[in-house]
Amino acid sequence: MKSLRWSVVLLGLSAMSAEAHRFHASFAEAEHDAERRSLEVALRVEDHDLEDALRLRHGREYELTAGPVGERMARAYVEEHFILARPGGQPLELEWVGWDWSRGSTWLYFEYPLSGDPGDLHLTNTLFLELSREQVNTVNVRVGKALHTLTFLARSTRHHLGLPQASASSGPASGRR
Amino acid sequence: MRRPQLLLLALSVFVARHATAQDFSHDRFRQLDELLPTPNVYRTASGAPGHQYWQQQADHDIEVEIDDENQRIIGTEKITYTNNSPDTLRYLWVQLENNIFSPKSNGALASIAPSFSEDKLPFRTMSRLVAARDFDGSVHVTRIASSTGKPLPHRIVDTMMRIDLPTPLAPGQRISFHIDWNYDINDATTVRARTGYEYFEDDGNYIYELAHWFPRMASYTDYAGWQNKSFIGSGEFTLEFGDYDVAITVPADHVVAATGVLQNPDEVLEQSWRRRLREAESADELVFIVTPEEAEANEKSRSTEKKTWRFHAENVRDFAFASSRKFIWDAWLHDMNGHRVWAMSAYPKEAEPLWSKYSTHAIIHTLDVYSRYTFRYPYPVAWSVNGPVGGMEYPMICFNGPRTEDDGTYTDQSTSSKDGKYWNRSKYGLISVIIHEVGHNYFPMIVNSDERQWTWMDEGLNTFLQSLAEQEWEEGYPSRRGEPKDIVEYMTSENQVPIMTNSESVIQFGSNAYGKPATALNVLRSTVMGEELFDEAFREFARRWQFKRPEPADFFRTMEDASAVDLDWFWRGWFYTTDHVDIAVTGVRLHTVNTEDPDIEKPRQESEREEEPTTRRESWHASAAKRVDRYPELKDFYNEFDELDVTPQDREKFEELMAKLEDDEAALLGNTLNFYVIDFENLGGLVMPLILDVTYDGTDTERVRIPAEIWRRDARRTSKLFMTDREITAVALDPQLETADSDRNNNHWPAKAVPSRFKLFKEEKKKNAMQLAAEAEAEASTSATTSKDER
Numbered sequence: 001m002k003s004l005r006w007s008v009v010l011l012g013l014s015a016m017s018a019e020a021h022r023f024h025a026s027f028a029e030a031e032h033d034a035e036r037r038s039l040e041v042a043l044r045v046e047d048h049d050l051e052d053a054l055r056l057r058h059g060r061e062y063e064l065t066a067g068p069v070g071e072r073m074a075r076a077y078v079e080e081h082f083i084l085a086r087p088g089g090q091p092l093e094l095e096w097v098g099w100d101w102s103r104g105s106t107w108l109y110f111e112y113p114l115s116g117d118p119g120d121l122h123l124t125n126t127l128f129l130e131l132s133r134e135q136v137n138t139v140n141v142r143v144g145k146a147l148h149t150l151t152f153l154a155r156s157t158r159h160h161l162g163l164p165q166a167s168a169s170s171g172p173a174s175g176r177r
Numbered sequence: 178m179r180r181p182q183l184l185l186l187a188l189s190v191f192v193a194r195h196a197t198a199q200d201f202s203h204d205r206f207r208q209l210d211e212l213l214p215t216p217n218v219y220r221t222a223s224g225a226p227g228h229q230y231w232q233q234q235a236d237h238d239i240e241v242e243i244d245d246e247n248q249r250i251i252g253t254e255k256i257t258y259t260n261n262s263p264d265t266l267r268y269l270w271v272q273l274e275n276n277i278f279s280p281k282s283n284g285a286l287a288s289i290a291p292s293f294s295e296d297k298l299p300f301r302t303m304s305r306l307v308a309a310r311d312f313d314g315s316v317h318v319t320r321i322a323s324s325t326g327k328p329l330p331h332r333i334v335d336t337m338m339r340i341d342l343p344t345p346l347a348p349g350q351r352i353s354f355h356i357d358w359n360y361d362i363n364d365a366t367t368v369r370a371r372t373g374y375e376y377f378e379d380d381g382n383y384i385y386e387l388a389h390w391f392p393r394m395a396s397y398t399d400y401a402g403w404q405n406k407s408f409i410g411s412g413e414f415t416l417e418f419g420d421y422d423v424a425i426t427v428p429a430d431h432v433v434a435a436t437g438v439l440q441n442p443d444e445v446l447e448q449s450w451r452r453r454l455r456e457a458e459s460a461d462e463l464v465f466i467v468t469p470e471e472a473e474a475n476e477k478s479r480s481t482e483k484k485t486w487r488f489h490a491e492n493v494r495d496f497a498f499a500s501s502r503k504f505i506w507d508a509w510l511h512d513m514n515g516h517r518v519w520a521m522s523a524y525p526k527e528a529e530p531l532w533s534k535y536s537t538h539a540i541i542h543t544l545d546v547y548s549r550y551t552f553r554y555p556y557p558v559a560w561s562v563n564g565p566v567g568g569m570e571y572p573m574i575c576f577n578g579p580r581t582e583d584d585g586t587y588t589d590q591s592t593s594s595k596d597g598k599y600w601n602r603s604k605y606g607l608i609s610v611i612i613h614e615v616g617h618n619y620f621p622m623i624v625n626s627d628e629r630q631w632t633w634m635d636e637g638l639n640t641f642l643q644s645l646a647e648q649e650w651e652e653g654y655p656s657r658r659g660e661p662k663d664i665v666e667y668m669t670s671e672n673q674v675p676i677m678t679n680s681e682s683v684i685q686f687g688s689n690a691y692g693k694p695a696t697a698l699n700v701l702r703s704t705v706m707g708e709e710l711f712d713e714a715f716r717e718f719a720r721r722w723q724f725k726r727p728e729p730a731d732f733f734r735t736m737e738d739a740s741a742v743d744l745d746w747f748w749r750g751w752f753y754t755t756d757h758v759d760i761a762v763t764g765v766r767l768h769t770v771n772t773e774d775p776d777i778e779k780p781r782q783e784s785e786r787e788e789e790p791t792t793r794r795e796s797w798h799a800s801a802a803k804r805v806d807r808y809p810e811l812k813d814f815y816n817e818f819d820e821l822d823v824t825p826q827d828r829e830k831f832e833e834l835m836a837k838l839e840d841d842e843a844a845l846l847g848n849t850l851n852f853y854v855i856d857f858e859n860l861g862g863l864v865m866p867l868i869l870d871v872t873y874d875g876t877d878t879e880r881v882r883i884p885a886e887i888w889r890r891d892a893r894r895t896s897k898l899f900m901t902d903r904e905i906t907a908v909a910l911d912p913q914l915e916t917a918d919s920d921r922n923n924n925h926w927p928a929k930a931v932p933s934r935f936k937l938f939k940e941e942k943k944k945n946a947m948q949l950a951a952e953a954e955a956e957a958s959t960s961a962t963t964s965k966d967e968r
Contacts, residue, residue: 021411021632022369023686027666031933040935044666097935098942105657109938136685138670149671151684 024049024135026127028082031142032163037115039084039163043108049128050106053077056130071099074108083124084112084161092121119165125152205864205892206746212753213730219399224734225721232726234259235394235417242426242483243362243385243500248374250390251359255324257419259351262397266346268339270397270405274389275360276336277408278314278368283335284409285309308367316392320357329354336408337395356392365565371413371576375565377503377525380476384501384525386564386576389414393495396627400728406629412680413628413635416494418724422487427500429482430475432467434506434523434560435498436573437490445484450506457508463537466521467506473526475502490573492555492724494625497571499523499562507533511541513553518544524563531581531607536561539611539650546646550712551619551719559618561611568610570617577614579607605655612650613643624719625726632680633752634729637694644695661917664688664696668757669861669919676752677729696917697751704866704915705885706742714739746864746885756862761923762910763894768852770845773834775827783821853899855908855926857887864888865916871899872907880912 028043054073075096085091097109114121128135137152143163150159216222218229236259241252260266277284288309321329321340330341346352362385365373372388389408396404396415404415425433433445442451450466457464467475490496503525511518522536540561544554558573566576581603619642621628621635628635644659667673667688674683676694683689702711717739718732733748750756772778791799805811835843857867867883887895899905910924918924921931932940 021636021686021690025685025687027670029666029934031935040933042934042938097939100938105663107934107938109935109942111935138666138672138685140666140670147669147671151670151672 022132022134024128024132026135026137028125028137028139029142030123030139030161032118032144034144034164037113037118039112039114039118039161041082041108041110041112043078043082043110043127044105045108045127047101047106049131050074050077052131053128074099074106075110078108078110078127081126081128082110085122085124087120087122114163117165118161118163121161121163122158123150123161124158125150126157127152129154129157203892205750206743206886206889207749209733209745209749209753212749213733214400214728217399220728220731222734223738224718224731224736225738226725229263230725231261231263231399233261233394233397233417235419236421237391237393237419237496238422239391239496240424240426241391243387243428243431245383245428245431248362248364248383248385249359250362250387252391253320253355253357254391255353255355256392256394257351257353258346258394260346260348262399263348264397265348266342266397268341269346269352270395270403271338271340271356271392272336272389272395272408272414273316273318273333273338273358273392274336274408274414275372276315276333277410278312278360278363278370280310280313282315282409283407287409308364312361312363312368314361314363314368316358316360318356318358318392320355322355324353324355326355334405334407337405338392358392362387371566371569372497373565377527380503382476382502384499384503384564386497386499386562386566386569388495388497388566388569388571388576391496394419396726398627398726401627401630404627404629408629409681411632411683411686412630413632414495415627415629416625418492418494418625421490421493421496423490423496423498424485424487425498425500426483426485428502429480429484430478430502431484431500432472432475432502432504432506432523433486433498433500434504434521434562434574435486435488436493436496436558436571437488438557440487440489441485445486454508458510460510461512463507463509463533465505465507465533467504469505469526469529469533472503472505476526478502490556493572494622495571497574497576499560499564499574499576501525501564504562505529505533507537509537509541511544513544513548516553516555518554518556519558520544521558522561522563528563528580531579531603532563535604535608536563536577536611539608540615542650543612543615543646546649547616547619547642550642550645551624551716552723554618555623555723556618559615561615568614570614570622572618572622575611575614575617577607577610579603579610608650609643609647609657612646613639616643616646619719623724624722625724627726627728628680630679631677631729632683632686632690633676633694634727634732636690637676638698638732640691640695641698644699658692658695659699660914661696661700662914664692664917665757665919667693668755668917669759673755675755693751697747700751700865700916701736701744701747704868705744705747706740710740710742711736746888750863754862757919758863758865758917759859759861759919759923760865760867760910760916761858761860761920762855762908762926763858763923764856765905765908765926766854766856767905768854770848770850770852772846774831774846775823779821779823779827786821850900850902851904853901853905854896855899856894856896857910858894859888859892860923861919862892864892865918867897868911868913868915870907870909870912871905872909873901873903873905875906877903878907 024046026043026045026049028041030039030041032039054077057077058073079094083091092112092114095111095113097111099109100107123139125137125139127137133154135154139150139152141148141150141161148162152159214220217227219227219231221227236257237254238257239252239254241250244251258269276282279285318333318338321331323329323343327343329343332339340354342352363370363373364376365386366375372386372390375384377383394417396417398404406412421437423435423437425435427433439445442454453464453466457466504523505526506521506523508519508521511520520537520540522532522540524532524536540559544559548554556573560574562574562576563578563580564576565578567578569576616639617635620626620638626634640658644656647654647656667685672684674689676689678689680690702708706714714736718727718735721735722731733744737744805816838846864885866885867887869881869883870878871881872878883897887897908926911918924931
C-alpha cells in the first residue's frame with residue numbers, strides 16, 4: 001500500500017465568531033454561457049475561512065485585506081482548490097475576474113473558457129477541507145433554465161459537471177425545472 | 178397590445194367540471210392536519226399548554242471540585258426528581274454527556290474522516306485527531322445510591338444511564354438519589370467542544386468553562402416519553418427545569434462565574450471586590466469588580482488553599498460555570514422596569530480591550546431587545562465569559578470566543594488607506610456572538626424546546642431575534658443572516674432537507690437550522706403578517722411557553738391563534754418542504770368594456786383594423802391587376818359595403834338593448850375603465866404574497882401587496898385584475914427583495930433582464946471605485962480649469 005505523506009503546518013487561528021454548532025460552507029453559482037462558451041463562477045466564502053486558509057499557506061500572522069495582495073492570494077488559493085478538468089485530468093485555465101467583500105462573506109468571480117466538448121468535464125472542489133472535515137461546498141450549476149446541485153464533502157471532492165455537448169445549443173441539461 | 182373586449186352578460190352559467198381523483202400535491206393551502214400531532218389535554222389546538230400540561234421537576238444539590246493540577250472534575254450530587262406525569266416510572270434515564278469524549282462513544286465512532294487530499298494538514302487538525310484518539314474524558318460513575326445509601330442498579334448506554342428504581346415511581350411521587358462521579362476535562366483547544374479548559378503557556382494558568390459536567394436528568398415528556406437519544410454532537414440538550422444548589426471548590430485564587438446567585442460572597446470575594454459590587458449597585462454604569470491590574474497580579478499567584486463558591490439558581494434547566502485566576506470581572510446592575518439584573522463579564526487580559534468595551538454592553542442590549550419581543554428577563558444574573566469555547570449558551574451564563582489580536586488590537590469593518598474597505602470580524606464577531614448566546618437565555622433556556630430533536634426551534638428563533646437586536650445596535654450593522662436575498666443560493670440548491678428534520682440529519686447546518694428559519698421569520702414578519710401583528714403573536718408564543726416545553730406545532734398553532742392569519746401554507750412551504758421562491762410575471766393583458774354602442778365600437782374596430790399590419794402576401798398581391806377593375810360590372814353592393822360602417826339597424830339594435838337595461842346596467846356599459854389582468858407563474862414551488870410595483874402612464878408607481886391566498890386554487894398559475902382609467906406601463910415583482918425570489922429575470926413586465934451576479938460584477942468591475950473617484954477628481958479639476966480659462 002502506498003502511504004501518502006503530508007506536512008503539518010502551523011495555523012494561527014483568528015478569533016472567529018462562533019455558535020454552538022460547527023458548520024463550514026461555501027456556495028457557488030456556476031452558469032454555462034453557451035454563447036460566450038464559458039463557465040462563469042460566482043463563489044461565496046466566509047471571510048474567516050478564506051483568511052484561515054491563507055494563513056495556513058502563508059504563515060500565521062497573515063491578515064487578509066481587500067487589496068491586490070489579498071486578491072492574488074485568494075486567486076492562487078482558488079486555482080488550487082476549484083479545478084475544472086478534462087477526463088485525463090488536464091485542468092482548464094481559470095480566468096480571474098475579481099472579488100468583492102461584503103458583510104463577512106466574500107464573493108470571488110472567475111470563469112473557464114470552454115473549447116471542444118464541454119460535456120465531459122469534472123469539477124474538483126476542495127475548498128477549506130484542509131481546515132475542517134465538516135466543510136460542505138455547494139455548487140449550483142445553471143445551464144439555461146436548468147439547475148443542478150453538486151455537493152462536495154471531504155469524502156467526495158470530485159463530480160462530473162454535466163454540461164451539454166458542444167454540438168448542442170444552450171438547451172437545458174438534465175436537471176430540474 | 179391587443180385589447181380583448183369584455184362582454185357583459187346578464188346571466189352567466191358555469192358548468193361544474195366533473196370531479197376527479199383528488200391530488201393534494203398542488204394544494205399549498207391544505208391544512209397541516211396530517212403533519213401536526215393531534216391536540217390533547219397537554220397541548221391544545223390553539224398552541225397553548227393544555228389544562229393538564231405537565232412537566233417533570235429535577236432539583237440538583239451538587240458539590241464539585243476542580244482539580245487544577247490534573248484538570249479533573251470530582252463531584253457528588255443529590256438529584257431530587259418529581260414525577261408530575263400521569264405515568265408510573267420503573268426506571269429513570271440520566272444523561273452522561275461527557276461520555277461523548279470516550280473514543281468508543283457513538284459520537285466519536287460516527288465522526289467522518291478528514292480530507293487527506295491536501296499535502297498540508299494544519300497542526301490544529303492533526304492535534305485534534307491525535308488528541309481525540311488519546312483522550313478519554315468519559316464519566317467515571319463511582320456511586321449510585323438511593324437516599325438511604327443503598328446502591329441502585331444501572332446500565333450505561335453511550336451517553337445515557339438507566340437507573341432502575343427499587344419501587345416504581347407513581348404519579349405525583351418524588352425520589353432522591355445520589356451520584357458520585359469524576360472525569361478528565363478536555364483541552365478545548367484540541368478536543369473542541371461546548372466545554373473544556375484552555376491552557377495559557379505564558380503564565381501557566383487555565384481557564385475552565387464547564388458544561389454538561391454533572392449527571393443530569395434526561396427529559397420525560399408527554400410527546401416523546403423519555404428523550405434518551407444519545408448525544409452524538411449536533412442535537413444539543415433536552416432538559417428538565419429545577420432548582421440548583423451548587424458548591425464549587427476551586428483554588429483559592431480563582432474567580433468563578435456561574436449560573437445563579439452567589440450565596441457566600443463574604444467567604445470567597447476580596448473585601449475590595451465586595452465594596453465595588455456594592456458601589457456598582459447604584460452606579461448605573463460598568464464597574465470593574467476585579468480590575469485588569471488585579472487579574473494580572475492574580476495570574477502570578479499559585480494558592481495551595483481552596484475556596485468553595487456556593488451558588489443557588491431557581492427554575493433553570495441547566496447549570497454551567499467558569500473558573501480561572503486570569504479573570505477580569507466587570508459588572509453593571511441593569512434595571513429592567515424594577516427587576517434588577519447583574520449583567521457581568523469575565524475574561525482574561527488576552528481579550529482586552531475588546532471585552533471591557535463591548536461584552537457587558539452587549540448583554541444589556543440583548544436583554545432589553547429580547548425582553549421587548551418576548552417577556553422580561555426573569556433571572557437575576559446574565560454572564561458572558563471568554564475562554565476556549567467559541568460560543569455556547571447556558572442559563573444565565575454563556576461562553577464566547579472572539580478575542581483581541583495578540584498585539585492588543587482588534588478590528589472592525591473599516592477603511593484602510595491602502596486597500597479600501599475590508600471586513601474584519603473581531604468586534605462585530607464578538608458583539609454578534611454575545612447577542613446570540615445571551616439571547617439563548619430566552620430560546621431554549623426559558624422557552625425550553627427539545628434541542629436533541631429540533632435545532633431550528635432555538636437556533637432559528639434566536640437567530641431571528643439576534644438579527645433584530647443587531648439592527649438596533651447601530652445603523653447598518655453587518656448581520657450575517659436574515660436578509661431574504663442571502664438565503665437564495667441555499668434554497669435553490671437541490672441537496673437539501675426541510676427545516677423539520679432531526680438535528681443529526683441536517684446537511685448545510687448553518688443555512689438549514691439558523692439562516693433559513695431566521696429568514697422565514699423575517700419574511701413572515703415583514704411581508705406576510707406585518708410587524709405589529711407578528712410581534713404580538715410571537716410574544717404570545719414566548720409568554721405561553723416560558724418555563725415550559727413547546728413543540729414545533731405549538732409554535733405554528735400559536736402564531737395563527739394569536740393573529741387570525743392562516744399560516745399553514747407558510748409552515749408547509751418553508752418548514753416542511755425544500756421548495757424555493759421563484760415567481761414570474763408571465764404577461765399583462767388589457768381588456769376594455771364593449772359599450773355595444775355602434776357609434777363607439779365600430780370606429781374603434783376600424784382603427785384597430787388599420788393598425789393591423791399588411792401581410793407580406795397582401796402586399797405582393799396588391800400590385801397585381803384585378804379582374805373587377807377590368808370589368809366593373811362585376812361589382813355590386815358588397816364591394817362597397819364595409820362591415821364596420823354604422824347602419825341604422827345597428828343603432829336601432831343598440832337602442833333596443835338600452836331600453837331593456839336598468840339605469841345602473843346602462844351606466845356600466847358606458848364604463849371606460851381598463852381591465853388589466855396580470856398573469857403569474859410559480860416556478861419555485863413556494864407560494865408567497867405578490868409584492869408589486871405597478872407603474873401607470875410611465876410616471877406614477879403604486880406598491881400593491883397581494884396576500885399569498887391568490888394562489889389558493891392553483892399554486893402554479895394565477896392572475897390578478899387591476900381596473901384603472903390609466904395605462905399600466907410597467908410591473909415589477911418583489912421590488913425590495915423581500916421574498917427570497919431566486920430569479921429576478923422574470924420579475925418584470927415588460928421583461929427586463931437582471932444580469933447574473935457574475936455578469937453584474939464583471940460589468941461594474943470595468944471601473945473600480947478608485948478609478949471612478951479618480952475620474953471624478955479629474956473631471957472636477959478639468960471643469961475648474963475650464964472656468965478659470967473662461968474668466
